[in-house]
Amino acid sequence: MDPGETMRQNSALPEFWETRYLSGVTPWDSSQCPPEVLDYIGRQAPGLPTLVPGCGSAVEVAHMVTRGLKVLAVDFSDAAVKAACEQLGTLSEGRVVMRDFFALEEDVPYEWVYERAFLCALPPALWPDYAAKMARLVSPQGCLAGYFFLAETPKGPPFGTSLGELQALLGEWFTLETSRSVHSVSPIFQGREFWQVWRRRKE
Structure with a gap:
């Protein structure tokens, strides 16, 4: 395999996702904002500092902005950023x-980091780095809340995990407050996606 092809097969690199967005192969993306997100957004105060990592086409962002979240x-x-800008327009x-x-700055912690198909897009070797970075980005008593892909799919993306593995990964810094199976708006996650809310513990 030539070096260029190797890069295109490594989901830790931008080239992997560039290829998929440019070719229109984005089965994880949906034009719908999931109901759990709409409910969660509706219960947040305007101005809430919110981060959406690996945003893709960012369909949920419009609803967050309309609610007044920061x-x-x-x-x-x-290519993903361009897709998001096209989807959101001036928003x-x-x-x-x-x-x-x-590489995100950590000087202004977020009250909510929204997880959607980001962890499962990363090679598992990067998951400990993901957890440690989330612990630095989420403010004390803030939340890492969103959708987690619980499935036996070691080959990916999407890379599956289990509730026990998530507890081991995030439990040093976060407390799991909510975990329930949901009807996914993305068929590739159907029956294997869980809405979870992880509360950042105080130091």
């Missing part, structure tokens, strides 16, 4: 940026 949506794929201005999640 949103930053990031993706390290240029994307100052809110959707091309940025590497692992």
